[in-house]
Amino acid sequence: MKTFIIVAAALAWGAQAFAYEFDSDIPKKVIDQMKDDLTFMTTLKGDQASQLHQQIFGQIDGDTYQKFFESRVTEIGYNRCGSGNAVACVIPFYAPNKMWITDNYIKFSHPQISRLMVIYHEARHTESDNGNWGHARCPTPFLDANGKEIKSIWTGATLAGEPACDVTPFGSYGSSMILLKNISKFCTNCSDKVKMDAGIYADDQFKRVIDEKAKADIKRDLY
């Protein structure tokens, strides 16, 4: 019996390795950073969680976040993801549970929680049973809460008409902003920086939720 316990403990200890596999062509630095970031997620604790967070993830808990990710992503590959600035993507019709990661994961100076927001957003897109939580087209014109058109830093660029919004709190934008806003509000072992960053990025993602009922549900839940 004692031997069994020792073996089980040793196996559990060794099982800190993640459930998904990294393709061999991913640069080691990218893998290391992603592992570090995901390990950080496994350490999180919170003293409460909003209703929507509980529906999507459960409690603010490292094991919960790890299971959420690992039940959706079984492989991680290397791809440009079609965009100069993309950090990660999912190509559901090609490999439903594979996430693709780019050099931008480490190349650009994103805060840690921002990188995690992106990969949790993409993890949601692996859910074939939910239609991969496809995005809605942003409205034209695309207005903020004050009725002003949302402009971007890129000259002439606008999200209006682009497939870059959600009409449900449970899509990729909604779920990742709910994740981050809960971390911002309720994480008990996060630094001021992580909590600040989570709040800043969550608030920005919130504007991508365009359905009035969905917005009202999230406001009631978190704001």
Add this chain to the structure above:
Amino acid sequence: MVASFFVAIFFLKNFVFKNHSQNNSDDGIEIEALTTAQNKSVYAEPSPNPTQSTHSNAAFKTTSSANDSLITTYSVETQGLLRILDQILASKNDNDPRLDQKFRHLTQEMKSALRDKYSNLPKEDLNARGTIALLIGREISDSADLIFLKEILNESPCLSLAQCSRESAPPSGVEAHQEAATEVTLAYPQLSALYWLEKFLLEQDSSNSLEANSSHLKEEALRAIQAAKASQAPIVRRIADELAKKLKLHSHR
């Protein structure tokens, strides 16, 4: 023999696998990184122009050994703090507990050193710059702190993650979806500044301080937010505008 085998596995595991958890507090880590011609040592002398930085998208870390030979300006305590910051930034672990434990009750010298470091960082090192905005914004105590945050808010916007001075092609279609975080990161130092200005003002209101200095600082903070409404970065304008409205509402309760 079986027990020895698993003890060996235990030690091997802890040697091989790094774990950037809340318990990471190794102050003695040497930082190995690249230098660039324009990223001079921040420990040598203060930069006269806090907003001037024309670094390209090459690596933006500093060599610890190069800095060591040039550290003459600051006290041992401040030098130690700067080294800790370098370690944390190099690790990319934003949850390092030292950010909250070590960077409290900053002296004027420490703040001056942080401001100097900020001005010597490449504009593309957005996370590092936003972190310094946090460290000073969290400890606002005089006009110098508010002037620093206001200068951050007045910076010309970073136009692309690779090179702030160069605008990248606007995203569209699938790219628009994938670049959800980009615009926030591009304005991260400014958004960090706004975040702490708001916190400062809310704390001042709740403390109901009647001190003349407090009142003066509050006015300066409010002016900084008002000025940010004219930022060239749309996201900074939008958030400053929302903040100004929110603070006006709060003060009328």
